[in-house]
Amino acid sequence: MASDAVIRELTAAVQRSPEAVELRLHLVDLLIQQGSVTEALTHCSAALAQDASNAAALNLLQRCTAALATGSAPEAPAVRPNAEFNWSAAEEEVSDIIGPAFVDGAAETVDGEGAADFDVVRRSDVTLADVAGMEAVKQRLEVSLLGPIRNPELMRAYKVNARGGLLMYGPPGCGKTYLARAVAGELGANFYAVGIADVLQHWLGDSERALARIFDTARRNAPCVLFFDEVDALGQRRAALSNSSGLRVVVNALLAELDTATSSNDGVYVLAATNMPWDVDPALRRPGRFDRMIFVGLPDTEARAAIVRMNLRDRPVERIDPASVAKRTDGFSGADIAHVCDTATQLAMAASLRAGEVRPVRMSDVDAALLQIRPSAGPWFDTARNVVEFANGDGTYDELANYLRRKKMR
Template sequence: MNDLISAITAAVAADPEALPLRLHLAELLIANGDRARAVAELSQVLMRDAAHERAQQLMREALGGSAAATPAVPAAQQPPAAHEAPESAAATGPADQDQSHGIDWARLEQEVDVTIDPPFVGATEATAAPHPMPVDGDQAAAELDEAPETPEVTLADVGGLQHVKDRLNVAFLDPMRNPEIAKAFQKSLRGGLLLYGPPGTGKTFIAKAIAGELGAKFLTVTVADVLNSFIGESEKNVQRLFERARKHAPCVLFLDELDSIGGKRSMYGSSATWMRGVVNQLLLELDGVGSKNDGLFVLAATNHPWDVDDALMRPGRFDRVVLVTPPDAEARIEILRGALAGRPVAGIDLAQLAARSDRFSGADLEHLATTAAEKAMTDSIASGQVRPVTMADFDAAFTEVQPSTGGWMQNAVNVVTFGNADGRYDELEQYLTREKFIK
């Protein structure tokens, strides 16, 4: 199952617009118990096709597996409660409605395409699905008091990528460390930092390293932490997460996969208007409306910055953007060294492997090392003696593992060619030109 998920994940990374692949990946993730990743993949599908019935059905399953997990409709559109049954219900025969509650359950089941049990039917633990409920006051207070982690890693722990570190220092870290000097040069300390680049390039690790550099706590937010089935609760979740980060300042609030949480509002159709409220709330929190964001450093990461709502990219919000490219040769050596640590090896030439793995992401390199180790392990099991991983194992692994960044790079070429009128992706264009993706 895990190998299949890895293979389809790589295929999706190569072709992000392949919605059937994303749906299949989401199904596998749900079956494997990884509902958070499934929600993220399904959000990408719904952002591109808000009326996609299968994606909506899987989203309900990922969020809780029942009708209650469907984003609730406004009260004016909801079926009347039992004590408010319309007069026409009285004329409905017993075959059409539940007489004790005045609700036509068969009709409702057909309309929403899920099974709705009448109230108080005594569902067993084996059949009852979890219903995500609004957070009560005591639970919210407990979550607010829970301190986020304090990372111990810094940028020194990030192998290679010196150009990325230099850009982070100039755009973000140096002004934060020297607020008085920044103020003298009228350098605003407001706003957030957006890391973008191909999947698997270590954007989350870099965000943790930034928190370590600032000596700040680190709170990660994914789409699964935000979405809730009840009207208004998703927006409240965004508000609570920002409140928690402010309470434990200095704190880095890291929004992972920003395009899933803050996608373009114009892309959400009438059946997903509730997602627009999440983006609106996010904008309010970034602007610090009703609160102060002193000591709150907002970072985000995305593989598809072109899918992020334009309002989030304006000054005072995510106005500092840093491209995180696939690891350079120095970084590839360090990643491979770490991936092989603790495994029996013999005659491994890391420099040669790094030279052969150009354009591999960090995740690709981990997969390459794991595949090579599996070759040695298979032989060891067959012989009954441990055989170390050798260069021959890597030769075999290279025939199976290819860089997953190619599809992303092609999409990026289209973006800088046709959608870079404002110069937002100049850094990306320079990288693509340097790597000969653009001639």
């Protein structure tokens, strides 16, 4: 009999994908076996409401009513309705017939010296080659960041210094953080991710010392990149909502460190990312600080196909056509496409569970997933249009404006 955990996960999966009749019927089957007949009945009628002639559903309905009539089935404890779909529990259930769906290649955080101060990305398996498409962005990172770091002598010979940092901005889920991980992969030990949230949470009283230590470590390991993700967390608007004077101190400490680091030409490069550049403290964007902006837009057709391939690479798949998925996902972010792939996998896995044998992810699963998932960047572009229209007097957002015009979004 299926464990409570599996039933919980399936229930959560059904809640997240209410259209997935097969998945729901599998849950009904397990619920009847477990004796939760009324619950089974509820799901059974939901399935029949979607597909009144579904033979399996009708069969299950019969089993429900029979069980209710004999009163033989004891009621089991209620399921927890809001549990997240737990892949590991479900995978365990089918471990003998299906390989692991995920291999975690994420960057690791080093324990030990210096680790308490900020996240040190020791190893990132992602390199720029893993970032699909985005040629223009990659080239700018190569020229402004990677090239100079790989050739410090050249930098000295040309008397070029590391003054000024790069700020990546764009809609959520389009690869800014992922690009930073790729830069980390390219640079190995010379990449430091600074957790702004950590600095804010743990060091509010002593942020100068915390930041000084971070920059110190960076200088000792130069040439290197310091990466600040979601820098809008330091912005004025957020400040208004929280302890703004404390935040001010952090921002000032950061500004002071940035100014010294970049003016002393000691090979500390700074990189930052945000979904909301308009919320970033303007002081952070002045010359010598994060003064160059790079727009990271939605993935193009080619990138979308590659993202599909990448996301399904380690899963059992059959006759998936990435180009066709790419064609139908214009406007989707990388994260949206990853979500489509996850959902398709989930549907195939539910079918595998039902059948008791591996059933690879097929285009029909992707089609079903595409019916459920809408692109998520709409609201971001609404804001972006307004910014370009009313707040681009100084040309800060020209790259974004050109993008919107090219895409006929303005």
